[in-house]
Amino acid sequence: MVGGVESGRREQLVLAAFRRVAEAGFEGLRLRQVAEDVGIDHSTLHHHFATKQDLVLAVAEYATRQFWVLGDGPPDPARALREHLAGLRRMLDERPELFVVTVELDLRARRDPAVDDALRRHEAGWREVLSDVLTAGNAAGAWAAPLDVAVTTELVIATAKGVRLAPAAAGPVFAQLEAMVIGDRGEQP
Incomplete structure (x- = not known):
């Protein structure tokens, strides 16, 4: 116990x-x-x-793990990406403090190599999940055009990080990203 x-x-x-x-x-x-x-x-x-640094690194791990929302998503890649983006929008609405903390972590990482390393390691899980979905979508022809998986993964993450500073714009921004990646091919019935 x-x-x-x-x-x-x-x-x-x-x-x-x-x-x-x-x-x-x-x-x-x-x-x-x-x-x-x-x-x-x-x-x-x-x-x-x-040390305080150890606690900061634990906060970084906790915060970044919250974004691994695609792990057990649906098998259809377009639906999985759509649900991931919708989940990010919900998180912005329901957990604004998470985005405040991740902004703080990103700023600290620019000055603190240990935090930068921790964020990179912990965000690797998010990148892996996104990469897997995007790769599956390429194989299934689910996207408007074949994607550069690495670039599109970074685009999704950069978009999520960018809207932290303007959460009111998240809905239209994620909708535009979804339209650009999925286009008409992944429309739900």
Whole structure:
């Protein structure tokens, strides 16, 4: 049971740090406040995360994993991509704090090689899932034209990252992306 408690406490700390970053950015992330949010002593936090950087890296992992929404999508590639883009739109509406935190992480990654490395590693899962769907769509002729899978994967990710700064535009932006990639070929009956 101790391992479960330890794992649960670690998750609580990551979520508390995530909320702090969403509210005040990394400049407002204080380990003492995170510990207080979880109801533990500041020194106990260090049993789970030796440094603030370790906690930041755990927040990066948690935030980026939220985007792996295509993993068990439908077998039809056009439908899978459509559902992925719809899922991103829903996330923007329902979890705006996730996008605030990912903006903060992207900005920090420009100055912090460890965060940059962590984001690249964790976003690799998102890229892999998108790449698999886009590759399957090429094989099935599901797209308006054959796609350069690597470029289109980056286009989808760049679009998702771009609309974080203008969430009100997400619906039309994702609709345009969907129309460009799928065209009339992937229309649902």
